[in-house]
Amino acid sequence: MTPTTAPVHRPLRGPGRGRWTDPLFKALVTTSGVFVLFLLAFMIIRTTADAWPIFQKEGLGFFTGTEWEAGQQRDLPNIHGTYGAWPFIYGTLVTSAIALLIALPVSIAVALYITQLAHRRLRGWLTYAVETLAAVPSIVYGLWGLLFFLPVVLRPVMVKLADWFGGFFLFEGPVFGLSYFSAGVVLAIMILPIMTAIIREVFAVAPTAELHAAYGLGATQAEVIRKVLLPRSYSGIVGGAMLGLGRAIGETVAVAMLVGGSQRMGYSLFFAGDTMAAHIFNTFQDALPETVLGLMAIGVALFVFTFAINVLARLLVWRVGRNTRDAAV
Amino acid sequence: MTALDTSPTTPAPRRSLREIDARTRRRQLASTAMRVVLTAVMAVAVLPLLLILYVVIERGWSVISLQFFTEDTLPFRMEGGGFRQGFVGSFLIMLLAIPMAIIPGVATAVYLVEYGKGKKLAALVRFVTDVMTGVPSIFVGLFVYAAVVIGTIRLGFGTLAAAIAIAIVMLPIVVRSSEEMLKLVPDHLRSAALGLGARRWQTTVKVVLPAAAPGLATGSMLAVARGAGETAPLILTALGSFTTTWYLVGERQASLPQLIHQNAVQPFPPGIERAWGGALCLVAITLLFTVAARLVAARFGKRREGM
Numbered sequence: 001m002t003p004t005t006a007p008v009h010r011p012l013r014g015p016g017r018g019r020w021t022d023p024l025f026k027a028l029v030t031t032s033g034v035f036v037l038f039l040l041a042f043m044i045i046r047t048t049a050d051a052w053p054i055f056q057k058e059g060l061g062f063f064t065g066t067e068w069e070a071g072q073q074r075d076l077p078n079i080h081g082t083y084g085a086w087p088f089i090y091g092t093l094v095t096s097a098i099a100l101l102i103a104l105p106v107s108i109a110v111a112l113y114i115t116q117l118a119h120r121r122l123r124g125w126l127t128y129a130v131e132t133l134a135a136v137p138s139i140v141y142g143l144w145g146l147l148f149f150l151p152v153v154l155r156p157v158m159v160k161l162a163d164w165f166g167g168f169f170l171f172e173g174p175v176f177g178l179s180y181f182s183a184g185v186v187l188a189i190m191i192l193p194i195m196t197a198i199i200r201e202v203f204a205v206a207p208t209a210e211l212h213a214a215y216g217l218g219a220t221q222a223e224v225i226r227k228v229l230l231p232r233s234y235s236g237i238v239g240g241a242m243l244g245l246g247r248a249i250g251e252t253v254a255v256a257m258l259v260g261g262s263q264r265m266g267y268s269l270f271f272a273g274d275t276m277a278a279h280i281f282n283t284f285q286d287a288l289p290e291t292v293l294g295l296m297a298i299g300v301a302l303f304v305f306t307f308a309i310n311v312l313a314r315l316l317v318w319r320v321g322r323n324t325r326d327a328a329v
Numbered sequence: 330m331t332a333l334d335t336s337p338t339t340p341a342p343r344r345s346l347r348e349i350d351a352r353t354r355r356r357q358l359a360s361t362a363m364r365v366v367l368t369a370v371m372a373v374a375v376l377p378l379l380l381i382l383y384v385v386i387e388r389g390w391s392v393i394s395l396q397f398f399t400e401d402t403l404p405f406r407m408e409g410g411g412f413r414q415g416f417v418g419s420f421l422i423m424l425l426a427i428p429m430a431i432i433p434g435v436a437t438a439v440y441l442v443e444y445g446k447g448k449k450l451a452a453l454v455r456f457v458t459d460v461m462t463g464v465p466s467i468f469v470g471l472f473v474y475a476a477v478v479i480g481t482i483r484l485g486f487g488t489l490a491a492a493i494a495i496a497i498v499m500l501p502i503v504v505r506s507s508e509e510m511l512k513l514v515p516d517h518l519r520s521a522a523l524g525l526g527a528r529r530w531q532t533t534v535k536v537v538l539p540a541a542a543p544g545l546a547t548g549s550m551l552a553v554a555r556g557a558g559e560t561a562p563l564i565l566t567a568l569g570s571f572t573t574t575w576y577l578v579g580e581r582q583a584s585l586p587q588l589i590h591q592n593a594v595q596p597f598p599p600g601i602e603r604a605w606g607g608a609l610c611l612v613a614i615t616l617l618f619t620v621a622a623r624l625v626a627a628r629f630g631k632r633r634e635g636m
Contacts, residue, residue, distance in 0.1 A: 016530070026444055032436035033445070033454045036504070040457055041498070043464075043472045050475050071634035109370035117367055126371065128623065133378050135551075135619040136556025139586040140385065140608045143593045147601065148384045189377045196374075197485035245464065250465025253590065277467045277561070281629035284565055299471040303464065310463035314456065325488075 030253035044303070051297035058083050062094055062297065066265060070283075070291040083294050085301065087265035091180060092302070095255060096248035098184025098269070099191055104241050105197035106188075112225060114196075115203040116276040127200075142257035145186040152260065154182050172268035178260035181269040183278075186258055187248045195244040198317060202236030203229060239316030246309040250302065252277040278304045350419070382612070389512040389609025392602050398415030401572055405592060405600035412607050414573040415588040418488070421577065422567065422584060423557055425492035426499060429550050430556070435538075438469045441504075442511040443533055461501040469497045470562030488582040491567035498559055506548025506581060543625050550622035554615040560586035585611055 011025045055062060058081045065084015073080050113125050123273075155177055162173040206229055214224045230237075260272025261282050274282070287295060333534025349357075383526050395410050403410030417460040437454065477484050484490050522532040538545070563569075563584050569591065570583040585607055592604035 022528050023529055024535070029436045029440035032433045033440035033451070035433060036437055036454055036461070036500070037457055037530075039500075040461060040464075042476070043469070046476050046480065047468070047472050050480075093534050106370055106374055110374045113367045113371040114501060116346055116370075117364060122587040126375070129375050129378055132616065132619065135558075135615050136378075136381060137560070137586060137611055137615055139558065139560045139589050140381065140612055143589060143604055143608050144381050144384055146593065147605075149380070192374060220356050221358065222360035225363070246463045250463070250467070252465065252467040253586075257590070258592065277465055280467050280471065281561055285568070296471055296475065299468050301470045305589060306463055306465055306468075307460065310460045313463075314459050 029201050047296055047303070050088050051293060051300045053077070054083050054293050054297040055080050055259065055300075063089060063262040065207070068294075070288070070294055072290075073286065074289060076289050076293075079290065079293070081290060081294065083278065085298055088274050088276040088279045088298060089301070090265060090267075091259060091273040092249055092305075094180045094269065094273075095184040095259065095275055096245055097189055098181060099187035099248040100241060100245050102185065102188035103192050103195055103244055107192055107199055107240070107244070108237065110192075110196050111203055112229075114200055116221070116225060116229070130193050131194050133189070134197075138190065138251060138253045141186055141190055141212070142254035145182065145254060146257045149186065150182050151176055154185060158182070162270055169267055170269050172266075173270060176260075176272060178258060178272045179270045180259060180273050181256045183259040183275070184269075186254055187251055190251060190254060191244040194247055195240045198240030198243060199233070199237055201207045201241065202233045202317075206232055235316050239313045242309050242313035242316065246306045246313060249309070250277060250306050252281050256281040352421070372395050385605065385608050385612055388602075388605040389607075393535060393609065397603075397606055400631050402588060402603070403599075405595040405597040408599045410603070412588050412603065412610070414570055414583040415585040415607065416610075418567065418570070418583040419557060419585040420615035421488050421575070422491045422563075422582065423553065425489060425577070426483055426495040426556055427549075427553060429492060429496035430499035430503050430552060434500050434549075434552075435507050435545060437504045438507035438511055439533060439538075441508050443529070443537070455636030458501040458504045462505065465561075466494075466559055467561040467565070469494050470565035473497070473562065474565045485577055486566065486568040486581045487579055488567065488577045491563050491582060491584070494566045495556045495559055498562065499556040502552040502555060503548055506551065507541075507545050510544030510548060512538060513544065514540045543628065547622045547626040550618045550625070554618035554622070556573065557618070558586060558611060558615050560584075560590060563587050564590075 040142050058065065062083055062085055064086055065082065066086050067082050067084045068087065069082045087099030108132060110126075114123055114130075118126055155175065158175045158177075158179070158181060161171050162175050165171040166173050209230055210232075211224055214228045219227070255275050256278035260274055261274055261278065262272040265271075265273055276298045280298055283291065283293060364615055396409065398416060399413055400409070400411035401414050404410060437458070441451050441455055445454070473490055476482065477490045477493055478486055517543055518540055520534055522536040523529075526536070566585060567582040567584055567587070569582045569587050574580045574582060576582075587603045589607040589611065592600040592607070595601070
């Protein structure tokens with residue numbers, strides 16, 4: 001018997017092009033991964049290049065100047081207006097600070113309730129409820145905040161606060177409604193889900209053995225939470241708070257509808273103002289070419305803020321490791 | 330030998346373990362107080378969701394009729410009319426944006442999971458997508474305006490530019506969720522496929538991706554829900570329109586979220602009513618996608634435990 005290897009051998013090796021499919025596939029998916037890097041780089045370069053004349057003219061005054069007067073001429077290489085973005089920066093800072101002050105304790109409490117107190121069956125439902133808040137579109141928050149929450153719930157609260165603490169500059173009246181405060185409170189509701197999701201995960205990865213050891217030593221539930229769970233979750237909580245802050249800073253539509261869109265800046269929380277994102281949103285449609293460059297400059301500054309905050313937050317949460325299925329929150 | 334400090338002749342009265350002293354009672358009280366506070370905060374935190382759903386349904390329900398879907402918007406002062414151009418616009422924008430986000434998104438996730446283990450480049454890509462989920466959508470709108478609408482490509486305002494912006498918003502969400510899903514596929518499936526002589530790409534395309542398909546669908550649907558509700562980038566890329574248009578390039582396009590905004594900020598009751606109707610539709614669409622995604626995820630999770 002003479003073995004004829006050829007017919008067996010050939011189908012195994014297949015046609016020659018088979019050898020190329022693997023490297024080709026690898027190149028394809030690698031390209032798409034690298035594309036994401038290039039996309040972000042291109043986003044930064046393109047917008048910064050457009051906004052450069054504004055930064056060049058104003059220098060650091062862009063961040064500290066209080067006058068924003070867009071140029072009306074149409075001879076573009078020349079910049080005529082004055083671009084001081086401090087009122088918008090103040091608006092962004094103060095609205096997101098209010099949001100964070102309200103949302104941080106609430107999200108810690110909610111995360112604690114869900115992971116430590118809730119019955120197992122209730123746990124799933126509560127998680128759904130909080131994450132559904134994240135699925136509600138921003139425009140719906142804006143509409144609901146403007147036409148229901150502000151007149152029905154918030155305005156009475158603001159009037160009372162202004163009555164009680166009116167002497168302090170942050171709570172100075174008169175109360176009109178649209179204000180930093182109203183935007184900040186609605187923002188708090190909007191960033192609650194993402195902060196809760198992250199903080200919940202941080203609590204969930206805390207080793208149960210340690211908690212049980214504390215219980216075994218006779219600690220009450222409050223003591224276990226305060227002395228065992230919270231200390232070891234500290235960096236994760238800070239990371240979650242910063243991710244929420246990043247969201248709050250970049251949030252546009254709901255804030256644009258609630259903050260009042262006034263360019264006259266006041267330091268009181270009850271005055272109408274404008275945030276960076278809201279100003280871009282409100283002005284863009286009637287903007288002249290030069291104004292658009294100014295908006296582009298605000299956009300770049302906004303991007304730099306959120307980018308820095310996000311990088312810090314991710315570095316802090318990095319250790320915890322993200323295992324939610326829900327990347328949207 | 331040293332003497333004991335206290336003589337054992339007078340033993341302390343034996344106390345029952347069930348007897349609770351003041352200190353312990355205080356500690357228990359503090360714990361109960363904390364439980365009450367946490368429960369109260371939890372209840373307050375769920376309240377906004379209920380309020381939003383209730384108000385949107387209550388105010389939007391009366392507006393919804395067949396006319397609402399088949400007619401264009403009338404001026405803000407006039408009763409009647411619908412949001413047809415918004416539905417058409419949002420539909421077209423999403424139709425273009427979904428493949429633009431999901432194809433590169435899943436490909437990037439495949440790169441991260443199948444080829445990127447322990448590589449610096451993959452770690453960088455992962456980090457950048459993570460950071461990109463936090464980029465403000467208005468900035469994405471500005472970029473698309475600068476690069477696509479007027480600058481590099483000069484498409485002008487319209488459906489395609491808007492779709493590009495929405496796709497950029499969706500892309501990092503798709504990448505991150507798909508990556509988590511691909512990681513869940515057990516390695517022995519890959520080993521089995523490779524052991525049978527399949528090539529890497531065959532293993533990926535014919536074994537790993539089908540095994541992760543429900544999970545990939547979940548992530549994509551969440552991304553769609555997010556993309557459909559985006560408003561900020563649309564104002565800078567689609568610009569809005571008062572009539573229905575099916576053109577993809579060269580004509581301004583309307584969208585549901587933007588119509589809601591336009592009608593809501595005008596002080597005319599008929600327009601505001603329509604805005605509530607639009608909001609109800611938008612909430613219904615996004616919640617539908619979110620709930621469907623969760624159902625798929627739940628079934629996927631069950632099957633995974635069995636594997």
